[in-house]
Amino acid sequence: xxxxxxxxxVADDEPAARRGVRQxxxxxxxxxxxxxxRNGSEVLRALEEVRPHVVFLDxxxxxxxxxxxxxxxxxDRMPALVFLTAYDEYALKAFDAHALDYLVxxxxxxxxxxxxxxxxxxxxxxxxxxPAPGIVVTMPHGTTVIPLAEIxxxxxxxxxxxxxxxxxxxxxxxxxxxLQQRVGAHGFVRAHRQALVRFDAIREFSHxxxxxxxxxxxxxxxxxxxxxxxxxxxRAMREHALRTRGGDP
Numbered sequence: 001x002x003x004x005x006x007x008x009x010v011a012d013d014e015p016a017a018r019r020g021v022r023q024x025x026x027x028x029x030x031x032x033x034x035x036x037x038r039n040g041s042e043v044l045r046a047l048e049e050v051r052p053h054v055v056f057l058d059x060x061x062x063x064x065x066x067x068x069x070x071x072x073x074x075x076d077r078m079p080a081l082v083f084l085t086a087y088d089e090y091a092l093k094a095f096d097a098h099a100l101d102y103l104v105x106x107x108x109x110x111x112x113x114x115x116x117x118x119x120x121x122x123x124x125x126x127x128x129x130x131p132a133p134g135i136v137v138t139m140p141h142g143t144t145v146i147p148l149a150e151i152x153x154x155x156x157x158x159x160x161x162x163x164x165x166x167x168x169x170x171x172x173x174x175x176x177x178x179l180q181q182r183v184g185a186h187g188f189v190r191a192h193r194q195a196l197v198r199f200d201a202i203r204e205f206s207h208x209x210x211x212x213x214x215x216x217x218x219x220x221x222x223x224x225x226x227x228x229x230x231x232x233x234x235r236a237m238r239e240h241a242l243r244t245r246g247g248d249p
Contacts, residue, residue, distance in 0.1 A: 005030045006123055009046055011037040011066075012058040012084060017105060021056050021084070024112045030120070040064025044072060052079050053123060056103075059085040070098070080122050082115055102145055104136055111144065133186060135163060135179075137170040146170060148186045152201035152217050154179055156194040166219045189236045191215060192226035199237060 008031050010021045018036050025031055035050045037043045039061045047055070047069075055078070059066040066085075070078055075098040082101045100122055101115045134145035150165045156176040163170045172179075180188070180196055187199045197215055204216040205225075213225040225233050 006053040006119075007032055007034040007050065009033075009035045009037065009043070009050060009052040009055040009079075011040075011043045011046075011055060011061070011069075013038050013061045014058075017058065017084065020105075020107070024107065024109065028116050031116075038062075040066070040069045043069050047073060047077075047079070054080045054082065054119060056082050056084055059083055059087075080119055082119070102134075102136060104138075114144075135172060135183075137163065137172050148183060148188075148198070149200075152198055152219050153191075153221065153223055154183075154188070154196040164219070164221065189233060190229060191223050191233065192229060195223050197223055202237070205233070205237065 008025065010018050010033055012018045012021070022033055025033060031054065034052055035046045037046050040063055043055070043057065043061075044064070046052075057066045057069065064072070066083060070081070078098065081099045082103060083099045084103050084105060084107075086105045101118055103111065103115060134147040135151070136145055146163055146165060151163050152166070153164050154176065155162050155164070157171065159175075160171045160173050161176050161179050163172060176194065176196065180190060183196065188196045189199065191197045197217070201217045201219070202215050203218050205213070206216060207213050213227065213230055215223045215225060217223065
C-alpha cells in the first residue's frame with residue numbers, strides 16, 4: 001500500500017457531502033482525511049491547527065462562506081484548494097481565489113479523478129502555478145471547466161450561451177450579458193449584440209465592403225463586428241496589444 005503523504009481537510013455543512021468526499025478519496029491512499037468542518041469558523045480554526053496539504057471547501061456554508069474563508073486566511077496562506085458547490089456560477093470567482101479546481105455536486109468519479117491528478121501534480125511541484133480561470137459546463141458524464149484561454153468566442157443562443165473552443169462548442173445556461181460581466185476582464189470584447197470574442201484568438205480585423213467589418217479567428221470562424229462597435233473594437237484591440245507588450249495604452 002502506498003504510504004500517506006498528503007493530509008486533507010473536508011469542509012461542508014452537509015454530512016452526506018463530507019461523507020461523499022471521503023468515499024471518493026478512498027482509492028487515493030496517498031491522501032488521508034485529517035479533519036472535517038461544518039462551517040467557515042471551524043475551517044479557519046482547523047487550517048491553523050491541522051495545517052492540511054489540501055482542503056475541499058464548500059462555497060455556501062452558514063456564517064462564513066468559502067470565499068470569506070479564503071479572504072480571511074489570504075490566498076497565499078491557503079493549502080491546495082478545491083471548491084465544492086451545488087452551483088456553477090461561481091467558477092470565475094473561485095479561480096480568482098486561487099482555487100486549483102471547482103467541483104459541482106454531485107461529483108462523478110471521473111471528474112474527481114481529474115481533480116486528483118491535478119492535486120498530485122500540484123503537490124509534487126516545488127513551484128505550483130495558479131490555474132487559469134474557466135467556465136463550468138455540464139457534460140453527459142458530469143461537469144467540466146473550460147479554461148477561458150481556450151475559448152475563442154461566445155455567442156448568444158436563446159436562453160443559453162455557446163462557448164466555441166476551436167470548432168467544438170459547449171452550451172451554458174447563462175445570458176451573454178451576464179457572461180460579459182464575468183469574462184470582460186479576461187480579454188473578451190463585444191463584437192456585436194450576440195457575440196463576445198477573445199482578443200488573443202483574433203487573427204485579422206478585416207473591413208471588406210461586401211462582407212462588412214469582421215474578425216477572422218485562429219479557428220477559421222468569422223465573427224461580424226457591428227458598425228457602432230467598430231471604434232470601440234479598434235481601441236480595445238490597440239489597448240490590449242499595448243498591455244500585452246508591457247506598454248501603456
